[in-house]
Amino acid sequence: MNQLLKLQLENLPSQPGIYQFFNAAGKLLYVGKAKILKNRVRSYFQSNSQLTPSKQEMVEQIHHLKTTVVDNADEALLFESALIKQHQPPYNIIFKDDKNWLYLMIDYKDDFPKVELTRRRGQKNVKWFGPYTSASAIRQTFHLLKKILGLKTCLNPPDKPCFGSTIGRCLGHNLGPGAKNIYLAHIKQLEQFLKGNSQLVKEKLQAEMTTAAQTKRFEQAARLRDSLKLLDRILTKQKIISTTKESFDVINLASQNNLSAINILPIKQGVLLEGDQILIEHDKKLTPTDILTDFIERYYPQVTDKPKKIFVPVKLPGVGFKIDVPQRGYKRQLLKLSQANAANYLSNSLASWQKQTNRAKTGLDELTKILRLKTLPLRIEGYDISNIQGQHAVGAMVVLTKGLIDKSQYRKFIIKKVNGPNDVAMLAEVLARRFKRRHQGWPKPDLIMLDGGKPQLNTIMRIFKKKKIGIPLVALAKKEELLFSPNQKAAIHLPANSPGLLLLEQLRDEAHRFGITFYRARHRQTVKND
Known part of the structure; x- marks a missing residue:
């Protein structure tokens, strides 16, 4: 270790922030985030540190480092992601589509909490769910839940009704007796649904449909029936796999050259929910251990409802989550299912990506010729x-x-x-x-x-x-x-x-x-x- 690096390690800040490792030629090797920069950065250089082989190789190349202090973990997350995408360091993985990830936000600052989908976290007095890697899937679910539960999604205060409230679609402007408690009960049902307990919402729909039919409000009963059918289609993607009501995530991957697809199967209360699939880019020399380690360390700090345990195909030393490798039983079968899903997603993504790449290359070649450019406009x-x-x-x-x-x-x-x-x-x-x-x-x-x-x-x-x-x-x-x-x-x-x-x-x-x-x-x- 050179004197410059020793001096930098002795003077690291104790605040949250971003750290960058460089080699002797000034090439950026790795970008990471930390709640306490001093502790995290020094951990790479300790004799008892549990690093993957590629991370050990990286540490041997570090000549100097750079740190940037930020105010909070959310700011560090955004800064880290931006730096990785801009510089593409060889020892980082790159999320290909995280710009499309959404969170569902419940804003408790008002008496009648507003609910909306958003891409950024950071506000106070707000409850977050996500991230949801499939924007279309969560938008469809959210649209249905808005209708079923009468969720408030506008900026209007309670005493200024929105259009949704005039047609009975929004309960956030009802100032009658007990209205606030009724609305907050609907918000709790939303929270339960997002945590994997969909039965309350389904029972509410069935009860309202029965009441509407009994009182001969047949058009409303038909609308409720259609909503129930759509909800059932969403819920058919869920499957009971355990009677023990365990909650955990199963993660596996499939790789080809510098691309990997990661599949996450979330199990909530013994129910297998619809999985998430994420495409990442990385250096070809990174192993599954490297890829999964970096993925878990970067993805799960964003997750609002973190699993108590994560099951993976290989041992991951030094990861700050409870990790296990199942050897037999239904968890091992879930691991195989996750790998099959990852392989299918990677295959489809590669085919689509290759088609886009070929079309883009043809277009760039034509522009270079037509506009008489000296170089390809990359x-x-x-x-x-x-x-x-x-x-x-x-x-x-x-x-x-x-x-x-x-x-x-x-x-x-x-x-x-x-x-x-x-x-x-x-x-x-x-x-x-x-x-x-x-x-x-x-x-x-x-x-x-x-x-x-x-x-x-x-x-x-x-x-x-x-x-x-x-x-x-x-x-x-x-x-x-x-x-x-x-x-x-x-x-x-x-x-x-x-x-x-x-x-x-x-x-x-x-x-x-x-x-x-x-x-x-x-x-x-x-x-x-x-």
Whole structure:
């Protein structure tokens, strides 16, 4: 161990934060998070540390380290994920689709708690469930539970009824006697459902359907019957596998080259619930022990209802959870089922990924030729400005990496200097701020796509020339779908099925979606504050 590293280990902070390990050449080897940085980082260098072989290999390469103190565990989690996706260190695994994970939030700050799906945790007086790795599945379940339980999902206070309350879909605005207790009882039923106990919700539906039929409210009875059928379809994915009412998770994986699929089978009170499947990217040399160790250490701190025990196919030394390897019985069979699910998910993901990769490569080759670029545009950035008459104006940056959407690189900008409706000036502000960040770890793009025609291109070209930014530009005009390039005087017309044009159209549409979503969120927050 060199003197610099010894000195750094002696002066580590005791707060939560992020640590980064570098080799002698300055290459980032690994990124991790810790509740107490001093304890976690020093543990790698202790003689009795239980490290996997690849982690031991990593420790031997560490020349120096860097720590960043943060306020809390949630902030550390977000920072760690961003750094790993940006730098892709060889000893980390990379979650391929964690941007789509959702949490269900119950906000207890109000007398009538609001319930919603969200992607970020962090608020106080809030109860969290998740993460749910299948956004479509939890959205379908949540939509049904809203109708069954009359959940409040709006921002309105209790004395200002929303539309849902006027049609009997929301109970969060009923100010009659006992209304609050009734609503809180529904919230408790929701919590029980999310913890795996669905019987209360099902019994409530059946009772209401029977009452509606007996009182000859046949239309309402029919709606309740349809809701019950949909709930049954959701619940058929659950299976009783034990009469002991145990709760635990079973995890297995399937790997091919630098990709692995991990399958999680959650068992709650002896019932096998629908599993989660997660695709991760990693260095080829990492073993199943390495992959599962890193996965459990990064995934489970996000889980709100943590299992008491996790069953895995191999021993995992040094993991801060109760881990076991079943040798026989139904838990061993569950492990085999989990592996089969992981293998099937990996096979399907690889086929889809290969198809996307081939299409992206064809599109990048065509753009390189058509736009007369010197190199393949492996990183293409697209921008969008969203506002109404200059109000609440925002900018959005989206990225294609190797021709594929890369949400980890998306960025948002609040317009600060431009007043009034001037989209070109706003775009110029966003680009100027973006390129101030090029020395702060933001990768340099190989191509920038502008939403517009020749006027927008000429304006940004002048700004780039003045600021000496030598990055290729292309503009995509909306109506005619024509391309404008500084390298060619005439507009470029590509057929509608052109792979290169389809890539740019995808980038433009994604920039608009991302930008308008940010604008709406900011507008709602402003209205709420007013």
